[in-house]
Amino acid sequence: SQTIHQWPATLVQPVGSPLSLECTVEGTSNPNLYWYRQAAGRGLQLLFYSVGIGQISSEVPQNLSASRPQDRQFILSSKKLLLSDSGFYLCAWSTGGSAFFGQGTRLTVV
Amino acid sequence: GESVGLHLPTLSVQEGDNSIINCAYSNSASDYFIWYKQESGKGPQFIIDIRSNMDKRQGQRVTVLLNKTVKHLSLQIAATQPGDSAVYFCAERGMDSSYKLIFGSGTRLLVRP
Numbered sequence: 001s002q003t004i005h006q007w008p009a010t011l012v013q014p015v016g017s018p019l020s021l022e023c024t025v026e027g028t029s030n031p032n033l034y035w036y037r038q039a040a041g042r043g044l045q046l047l048f049y050s051v052g053i054g055q056i057s058s059e060v061p062q063n064l065s066a067s068r069p070q071d072r073q074f075i076l077s078s079k080k081l082l083l084s085d086s087g088f089y090l091c092a093w094s095t096g097g098s099a100f101f102g103q104g105t106r107l108t109v110v
Numbered sequence: 111g112e113s114v115g116l117h118l119p120t121l122s123v124q125e126g127d128n129s130i131i132n133c134a135y136s137n138s139a140s141d142y143f144i145w146y147k148q149e150s151g152k153g154p155q156f157i158i159d160i161r162s163n164m165d166k167r168q169g170q171r172v173t174v175l176l177n178k179t180v181k182h183l184s185l186q187i188a189a190t191q192p193g194d195s196a197v198y199f200c201a202e203r204g205m206d207s208s209y210k211l212i213f214g215s216g217t218r219l220l221v222r223p
Contacts, residue, residue: 044199044213046211046212104152
């Protein structure tokens with residue numbers, strides 16, 4: 001069966017520090033991968049998606065970037081975090097049906 | 111741009127009653143719709159989906175209805191239980207190969223004992 005892993009579960013980072021969140025998928029090949037952000041009490045905003053290795057599409061301008069170095073690995077990064085980058089970050093995968101989500105990373109920028 | 115929205119931000123129901131959560135979508139070209147359940151601090155969990163060539167689909171205690179004429183989607187939960195308390199999101203997907211989902215803002219379902 002397919003599984004998706006995100007880490008870390010929680011993270012507290014100072015303003016101006018770098019960020020690297022990792023997501024890996026098991027049990028499927030060539031999935032589409034997604035990074036969403038969720039503000040407290042709000043819906044999910046799509047940040048990036050990837051349809052293949054090295055292919056990244058950005059949905060909204062922001063202080064973040066994404067990379068897909070391997071088929072089942074998706075990384076969300078920032079060189080310098082802002083307070084507004086705080087939120088709940090969710091990784092998801094899809095092969096054409098529903099999208100399946102990881103358990104998320106709660107990022108607090110202080 | 112296209113968006114998916116919800117009519118009610120919070121729904122409170124008595125345990126054992128049926129719940130109905132509504133959602134409006136704006137992109138008439140969307141061909142696939144999904145309902146997710148999200149518990150506090152966790153990722154969204156798939157509940158049920160429906161394609162645009164259908165108007166009703168049933169699962170275990172849940173039914174999704176799609177009305178393409180008025181671009182409306184609803185989730186019906188039968189015999190609501192305390193474990194159903196969560197935030198529910200509808201999502202729509204277009205027909206391109208990105209399979210990306212557009213989410214609404216969510217409805218919080220509170221089940222009273």
